[in-house]
Amino acid sequence: MIKGVLFDLDNTLVDFMRMKRLASEEAARAMMGAGADFGVDASTAGKRLFEHYLDHGIESDDAFLSFLGKYNQSRLSAGIAKQEAILAAGIQSYLRAKDVLLTPYPGVRRTLVELTRRGLKLGVVTDAPRLKGWQRLQALGIAEFFDVVITFHDSNVKKPDGRPFLMAVEGLGLRPFEVVMVGDWVEKDVQGARDAGLKTAWAQYGGRASGGDHGADATLQSIAELGGVLEQWKSA
Ligand SMILES: [Mg+2]
Known part of the structure; x- marks a missing residue:
């Protein structure tokens, strides 16, 4: 019984995976809007961010920072403030999308x-x-x-x-x-x-x-x- x-x-x-995938796309788009250059379109960058999450540990808190360090081609020419703005845009966009998509x-x-x-x-x-x-x-x-x-x-x-x-x-x-x-x-x-x-x-x-x-x-x-x-x- x-x-x-x-x-x-x-x-x-x-x-959970659907949420992460879609939120990653939103985040990639926002980071590019703030000046990040991933050398690919937003949708491809979003997929890369999602895969980066999977490789990095799905609960990782510094996935955005390590992703930007690895893939953002504008980081060397941009100042610290600009890099922080890109990071913040990505995280905020991600959190907003996650809140809507977590059902x-x-x-x-x-x-x-x-x-x-x-x-x-x-x-x-x-x-x-x-x-x-x-x-x-x-x-x-x-x-x-x-x-x-x-x-x-x-x-x-x-x-x-x-x-x-x-x-x-x-x-x-x-x-x-x-x-x-x-x-x-x-x-x-x-x-x-x-x-x-x-x-x-x-x-x-x-x-x-x-x-x-x-x-x-x-x-x-x-x-x-x-x-x-x-x-x-x-x-x-
Ligand atoms: Mg499970």
Whole structure:
């Protein structure tokens, strides 16, 4: 009997990569508007910035500075003030775009409401830093649904290590086999949670496809399918 549901955050509840990609394009455009010269058009510069983020660590705080140091061809001729203006334009534009683009996948809120009404306890298990994880939950407007949120700074280890999952299960006051973990990343979310004794549902819509058998108890094409899956398990 399933009594609790744990969710991964990025690319499970929020389409994080889409936000980063589009916000990177906006930022590249703004930096060029402020005088940066990347030697390519804004769209290509945006793609490069996005890739730079991926290489640099998706949570990186100095990605803009290192990106400008590497790609801005006007930096040697421009003074410090000009360089600061370019950096500021990029960061501001990025933050503005991010605020608009950070929305839950379709059906997330409805699903959380439905699960809560059924009496299920809900939680989040994410490798995101604590403050950034909470910022994203607040921006999505769904923080109040969760009885427990385990971030990297709560467990100090990343998935697929079993500890974050077990901390969340304990936080819900449940046992591992009473809880299902929903996540997009097979190696981290599905295999990690399964090894820790939880049931698993792979959020295939999150786009981190993996070859072969992923071993999940269910596969979701959309988060809205989760309610039906839990009903099926109940009657099985
Ligand atoms: Mg994820």
